[in-house]
Amino acid sequence: xxxxxxxxxxxxxDQGIATKTCRAxxxxxxxxxxxxxxxxxxxEITIVSHSKLKPIADRLGITVQGISEYIKIMQSEGLVHxxxxxxxxxxxxxxxxxxxxxxxxxxxxxxxxxxxxIDLCAAIAKTRIKEGSxxxxxxxxxx
Numbered sequence: 001x002x003x004x005x006x007x008x009x010x011x012x013x014d015q016g017i018a019t020k021t022c023r024a025x026x027x028x029x030x031x032x033x034x035x036x037x038x039x040x041x042x043x044e045i046t047i048v049s050h051s052k053l054k055p056i057a058d059r060l061g062i063t064v065q066g067i068s069e070y071i072k073i074m075q076s077e078g079l080v081h082x083x084x085x086x087x088x089x090x091x092x093x094x095x096x097x098x099x100x101x102x103x104x105x106x107x108x109x110x111x112x113x114x115x116x117x118i119d120l121c122a123a124i125a126k127t128r129i130k131e132g133s134x135x136x137x138x139x140x141x142x143x
Contacts (some may be wrong), residue, residue: 021138024111035100037062038073038096041060041071041074042074042097045089050087051085053087055068079092079096095108111130
């Protein structure tokens with residue numbers, strides 16, 4: 001199970017920002033579940049060397065049979081090959097992974113802009129701050 005956490009300043013609450021963000025994320029994630037499963041498998045076999053399907057299935061929360069079926073499909077599409085008992089992404093598979101991750105990044109950036117989410121703001125310190133010192137931020141509303 002995945003968790004989504006949205007932390008918004010008081011002035012941004014009760015405007016539907018978190019709801020819109022979660023809906024957009026869920027819509028993107030489930031718009032093509034097969035594509036997303038392929039991407040997860042490709043990512044897993046690109047990052048970690050696997051000689052068996054069970055560890056892949058366990059990490060992704062999918063049955064071994066499900067992973068096996070996806071691997072067969074992905075082999076026929078030229079995205080995955082089996083060498084020396086291990087599952088590897090092909091050059092085409094890595095390109096496919098990169099393109100789709102880039103698309104996801106662009107989607108997130110577009111969504112953030114549409115929702116006018118603030119990810120950078122200015123702060124004024126009460127006292128001098130030495131370079132390299134640790135900071136703790138607290139908010140004080142001033143009107």
